[in-house]
Amino acid sequence: MDTTATTMRSDDGATDRRPPPKDLSHHLSRATKARTASSMKAFYKYFMIPGIGQLAGGLPNNYYFPFDTLEAKVARPDRWTPTPNKPVDPPLPSHNDDDSVASRFQKLEFNSTSSPLNQPQDSLIVPHTSSQKNPVQKIDLATALQYGTAQGYPPLYYFLRQFTQQNMHPNCPYRGGPEIILTCGNTDGFSKVLQAFVNEWSEEKDWVRDREHILVEKFAYMNAISAATARGMGVVDVELDDEGMVVEGKGGLKDVLTSWDHKRGKRPHMMYTVTMGQNPTSGVLSLQRRREIYNLCSEYDILIVEDDPYWYLQYPTSTASNTTTTFSSDNTSFNAEQPMFANAEPTPEGWKSSGYPFLDSLVPSFVSVDTDGRVLRLDTFSKTVAPGCRLGWISAQPDMIERILRITETSTQQPSGFVQSIIAELILGPDQHGLAAAETKTLSNNHKDKNGKGPLPTGAGWKADGWVRWLEGLRGNYERRMHKMCSILASNTSIIKTGRRQSLSQQGFEEDEEWSVVETTPVLSFDWPVGGMFVWLRIEFDNHPLYNHYAKANELSRLSRALWILWTTKPYLVLVSPGTIFSPTAVIAKSEGWKFFRLCFAAIDEEALGPVSERLVEGVKAFFRIKDKSVIEGLLEEDDAVVQVRAEREEGMGYMMGPCAL
Numbered sequence: 242m243d244t245t246a247t248t249m250r251s252d253d254g255a256t257d258r259r260p261p262p263k264d265l266s267h268h269l270s271r272a273t274k275a276r277t278a279s280s281m282k283a284f285y286k287y288f289m290i291p292g293i294g295q296l297a298g299g300l301p302n303n304y305y306f307p308f309d310t311l312e313a314k315v316a317r318p319d320r321w322t323p324t325p326n327k328p329v330d331p332p333l334p335s336h337n338d339d340d341s342v343a344s345r346f347q348k349l350e351f352n353s354t355s356s357p358l359n360q361p362q363d364s365l366i367v368p369h370t371s372s373q374k375n376p377v378q379k380i381d382l383a384t385a386l387q388y389g390t391a392q393g394y395p396p397l398y399y400f401l402r403q404f405t406q407q408n409m410h411p412n413c414p415y416r417g418g419p420e421i422i423l424t425c426g427n428t429d430g431f432s433k434v435l436q437a438f439v440n441e442w443s444e445e446k447d448w449v450r451d452r453e454h455i456l457v458e459k460f461a462y463m464n465a466i467s468a469a470t471a472r473g474m475g476v477v478d479v480e481l482d483d484e485g486m487v488v489e490g491k492g493g494l495k496d497v498l499t500s501w502d503h504k505r506g507k508r509p510h511m512m513y514t515v516t517m518g519q520n521p522t523s524g525v526l527s528l529q530r531r532r533e534i535y536n537l538c539s540e541y542d543i544l545i546v547e548d549d550p551y552w553y554l555q556y557p558t559s560t561a562s563n564t565t566t567t568f569s570s571d572n573t574s575f576n577a578e579q580p581m582f583a584n585a586e587p588t589p590e591g592w593k594s595s596g597y598p599f600l601d602s603l604v605p606s607f608v609s610v611d612t613d614g615r616v617l618r619l620d621t622f623s624k625t626v627a628p629g630c631r632l633g634w635i636s637a638q639p640d641m642i643e644r645i646l647r648i649t650e651t652s653t654q655q656p657s658g659f660v661q662s663i664i665a666e667l668i669l670g671p672d673q674h675g676l677a678a679a680e681t682k683t684l685s686n687n688h689k690d691k692n693g694k695g696p697l698p699t700g701a702g703w704k705a706d707g708w709v710r711w712l713e714g715l716r717g718n719y720e721r722r723m724h725k726m727c728s729i730l731a732s733n734t735s736i737i738k739t740g741r742r743q744s745l746s747q748q749g750f751e752e753d754e755e756w757s758v759v760e761t762t763p764v765l766s767f768d769w770p771v772g773g774m775f776v777w778l779r780i781e782f783d784n785h786p787l788y789n790h791y792a793k794a795n796e797l798s799r800l801s802r803a804l805w806i807l808w809t810t811k812p813y814l815v816l817v818s819p820g821t822i823f824s825p826t827a828v829i830a831k832s833e834g835w836k837f838f839r840l841c842f843a844a845i846d847e848e849a850l851g852p853v854s855e856r857l858v859e860g861v862k863a864f865f866r867i868k869d870k871s872v873i874e875g876l877l878e879e880d881d882a883v884v885q886v887r888a889e890r891e892e893g894m895g896y897m898m899g900p901c902a903l
């Protein structure tokens with residue numbers, strides 16, 4: 242362990258006085274400790290030597306690849322309109338008409354309902370063979386479709402590495418910042434992390450004392466949990482609140498770690514966490530809470546795997562909506578002069594800027610507090626470009642990345658060359674020479690251009706500026722969607738029953754004053770998502786007329802299932818994800834999971850979002866009007882055969898399940 246602050250040169254040439262990360266190699270699995278470098282991959286650097294007669298590698302000849310170019314029509318980075326970075330716009334002078342709630346909300350309206358395909362677009366070309374000599378600048382099919390280095394396609398790897406170190410995590414506390422390796426998305430990234438740090442365990446042949454455990458949020462992204470349990474890991478859930486994992490109190494991280502029962506096996510040495518737009522609860526973990534969790538993980542020597550597909554989707558308007566002063570001109574809670582993150586947390590003093598106000602406004606990653614080098618962060622292009630790209634990257638201290646590189650060499654080798662080259666051309670464009678050439682040629686001639694063509698009218702790539710602008714626009718679109726759905730939910734949290742109050746008329750009130758609210762029954766609640774793609778909807782089942790009946794029979798989950806089925810029938814026709822499927826243990830599913838449903842506002846068509854949200858709340862109201870248990874039992878008789886018949890008969894089901902593996 243070496244924590245002495247020595248001096249070295251960092252990539253940007255500045256003096257880097259940060260201490261190096263700790264040696265955490267004792268966490269490695271037996272299989273990963275035993276891995277050696279692929280001897281063939283070690284030759285790759287020699288392939289680059291100009292004029293070398295290459296008889297070593299078993300490479301197919303690139304002239305026999307059936308693709309001569311790769312061409313695409315792509316968006317401009319400014320296709321979508323961003324939303325503001327701060328929880329509220331600076332308060333306008335009071336009594337200003339423009340300051341009305343309506344006008345502030347209007348800024349969040351969708352700016353276009355026309356097809357994205359009608360928006361300006363440009364052509365991009367990856368050539369067969371670029372004349373560029375420098376492999377870090379060379380983007381062509383001859384190299385991208387060939388076997389390559391496991392860390393990733395050089396131009397894309399170097400761009401992402403620099404973006405990660407300088408723009409995403411400029412405040413990483415250890416020397417040099419994180420190293421990266423490209424993956425086929427976060428599912429692949431997590432699978433490799435598990436291979437690297439977890440020994441497989443089997444009930445039949447291993448001692449309980451050797452069983453490894455993983456800490457997860459009480460409601461979690463189950464695909465990841467399944468990957469861990471398949472290796473024999475025990476799952477240990479940690480209490481959640483509207484931010485994310487809780488440190489103090491019963492079921493909080495401290496409680497779980499201090500009261501660990503060694504009869505269960507080893508105390509957890511890994512945490513899997515989704516801290517930005519948590520799937521399914523949508524919380525964003527504050528920097529303050531991150532520090533507290535990190536300190537405990539450091540004390541108990543736990544690796545933190547931060548799976549973060551939704552970092553760019555943080556919604557400052559939700560921070561404002563979740564407080565009592567939403568959009569009020571009298572709002573003094575948020576100081577317009579104070580630099581702050583999207584969750585209204587002040588930016589710490591001396592905090593380094595990413596160079597982009599948008600990135601600076603995002604709540605920072607665990608990497609920003611990682612003094613030991615115990616964070617493995619998973620990033621993906623699935624939510625920023627498309628899930629079918631199967632492209633992402635892991636960021637962690639260099640020694641850990643080196644071990645994951647060894648795993649990659651004998652598994653995926655590297656992500657698809659088609660994807661890596663087209664994303665590289667999109668962001669980087671051709672090298673300088675290629676850029677000049679592209680400017681003077683027409684598009685139809687460009688396929689002859691040895692150096693390809695970037696997507697902009699000038700033939701340049703988006704570069705980091707364009708990439709950040711694209712992310713800002715995406716955030717804007719998803720924030721508008723979230724806002725639309727949540728506004729409908731927020732206006733329908735209760736059933737209000739009005740009636741004639743006899744007492745008033747008897748007391749001599751005027752006729753039109755006799756109608757008065759008699760009863761308000763809360764039926765649903767939620768926090769406005771501060772990030773991500775989901776609303777975590779809680780149904781207030783204990784206010785249902787049949788609650789006591791099902792509670793006595795210990796069958797509340799059946800009541801919940803009846804609502805889920807009712808939603809899928811006419812006229813509601815909405816499909817949502819039940820909370821039970823995000824419950825990492827059967828105990829959580831039974832005790833709490835049934836109270837919740839996850840709504841995804843991302844995948845549904847923009848025009849359908851409003852009507853489907855309306856149908857969802859109408860379904861809830863209809864459900865709360867059911868007083869006869871035979872109606873509930875009738876719904877529960879639904880089986881697969883009935884669903885099949887309905888699916889064939891009924892069109893227009895609104896899917897709010899979400900785009901992803903759950």
Ligand SMILES: Cc1ncc(COP(=O)(O)O)c(C=O)c1O
Pocket residue numbers: 425426427428429462515520548549550620621622623628632633900901902
């Ligand atoms: C938390 C979380 N992790 C990982 C994924 C999958 O990511 P990828 O497509 O990069 O494998 C998802 C998909 O929705 C997700 O929500």
